[in-house]
Amino acid sequence: MDPIPLFNQASLVIQDCGLKGRGVVTRLQIPARTVIDISPILLFPTDEYTAHGQYTQLDHYTYRWQGGMALAMGLGSMFNHSNKPNVGFQRDFVNKLIRYSALRDIEEGEELCISYGPNLWFPDMEDEEESIREDKRERDTDSGYNGSSRDQARSGSPVSDSEDETAESFLGRFTLSHTEDEDDSS
Numbered sequence: 520m521d522p523i524p525l526f527n528q529a530s531l532v533i534q535d536c537g538l539k540g541r542g543v544v545t546r547l548q549i550p551a552r553t554v555i556d557i558s559p560i561l562l563f564p565t566d567e568y569t570a571h572g573q574y575t576q577l578d579h580y581t582y583r584w585q586g587g588m589a590l591a592m593g594l595g596s597m598f599n600h601s602n603k604p605n606v607g608f609q610r611d612f613v614n615k616l617i618r619y620s621a622l623r624d625i626e627e628g629e630e631l632c633i634s635y636g637p638n639l640w641f642p643d644m645e646d647e648e649e650s651i652r653e654d655k656r657e658r659d660t661d662s663g664y665n666g667s668s669r670d671q672a673r674s675g676s677p678v679s680d681s682e683d684e685t686a687e688s689f690l691g692r693f694t695l696s697h698t699e700d701e702d703d704s705s
């Protein structure tokens with residue numbers, strides 16, 4: 520798939536991110552704390568989601584929300600997961616939207632990832648991809664090539680925690696049963 524530029528965010532593209540499927544990549548540097556996107560959400564009430572949504576593709580995309588599960592309309596549904604996210608998000612229950620912002624300076628060519636939290640419902644391919652990149656770097660170094668800017672950016676240091684909410688609130692099928700307890704207690 521050729522990278523698809525986004526009209527409202529000229530520096531961002533949706534592109535094939537290998538084993539993770541499609542993802543969001545920036546073509547320009549993004550300073551820390553920049554608001555990257557504001558996605559309105561579509562709310563699925565708990566009873567509807569429990570009866571139907573959780574058995575569908577929606578379950579790969581929905582966020583935990585007050586009163587149910589929410590689908591982020593726009594970029595919010597396209598961020599892949601990383602254990603070292605460079606994007607944080609905050610849910611705005613009143614206005615029914617999610618704000619995404621840069622947790623650190625992000626380099627040109629980096630994929631923008633959030634954290635889905637500890638309970639993933641798929642094998643995390645980030646490590647796999649990193650080892651593939653590492654192998655490639657070793658081969659390229661042997662051949663005198665120094666690697667692309669993206670390769671270098673992706674091997675950077677871990678991201679520090681942010682006051683932004685991380686994706687303990689991003690839910691997949693295996694964490695659904697915790698939803699209401701956690702929401703009720705907050």
Ligand SMILES: C[S@@+](CC[C@H](N)C(=O)[O-])C[C@H]1O[C@@H](n2cnc3c(N)ncnc32)[C@H](O)[C@@H]1O
Binds near residue numbers: 542597601
């Ligand atoms: C919200 S979607 C992200 C967009 C998705 N890649 C796509 O092409 O539509 C979440 C899904 O992306 C994939 N995904 C996200 N992060 C991943 C990762 N680190 N490793 C493997 N798969 C990942 C999983 O299939 C997950 O269910």
